Amino acid sequence: MEKTSLNRESYNKIIPLWASVRNTAQVNSLIIDLTQKIKPKGKILDIGCGTGRPLAEYFADKNLSVTGIDLSENMITAAQSNGIRNSRFFVCDFFDFSSEEKFDAVIAWDSLFHFPKERQKDIYLKVSSLLSLGGYFLFTHGKEEDEHTDQMFGESFYYSCLSKIDVLKLMENSGFVIKYSIENFSEHNDTRDWVVLAKKEFGL
Known part of the structure; x- marks a missing residue:
């Protein structure tokens, strides 16, 4: 099965279990910090x-105004039914997404590692093209180059994922300056291999 189709079908199947875990999850300090960096009514x-x-x-x-995209139709249906104000949600592949407006921040929490x-x-040049100058990009990532399938x-x-060295080089070439790079982030009994916050400081 094609890579993106596998993930789409699997997320569509696990929506009840996923929602039971994520809908009550705590918001960590890195998300709170990002929110505080964005101007009022930012996108x-x-x-x-x-x-x-x-x-x-x-x-x-x-x-803040939120645009959410996801490949899983069931995830987007759930998001649209949750009545979240100031938000809009679309079934869309990231590489097919386009927007006339620029965003003040882009977040990819546990999603980039599903890309082929x-x-x-x-990824990084496209994210940069979607951001306003001075906008932020917060994402999670693996620490080592890898490709595999696993169960959830x-x-x-x-x-x-690519190697850290490759990612940092790609980001530099896409106009980003790293604000922090945290390995083995752990909070609320939740862990991430690598979390990066970058700021778009060069126009492309």
Whole structure:
């Protein structure tokens, strides 16, 4: 099965279990910090938004405007039914997404690692093109180059990532300056291999 189709079908199947975990998850300090950096009524793009909870809902409650995209039709249906104000949600592949407006921040929390390995190098220039100058990009990532499938809630998912060195070089070439780079982030009994906050400081 094609990589993106595998993930779409698997997320569509696990929506009840996923929602039961994510809808009540705590918002971590890095999300709170990002929110405080964005101007009032600023615009956020959430890549792989899932059900919209807890992240899109948190941003919206802070009077920010959220656009959420996800490949899973069931995730977007759930997000749209959650009644999250200041938000809009679309079924869309990130690489097919376009917007006339620029965003003040882009977040990709646990989503970039689902992108096909051969498209990983294209992420950062596209994100940069969607951001206003001075906008922020917060994302999670693996620490080492990898490509594999794994199980979650009894379903198979595809994962991939580039090396840290490659990612940092791609970001530099896309107009980003790194604000922090945290390995082995852990909070609220939740861990991430690598979390990066970058700021677009050069126009492209």
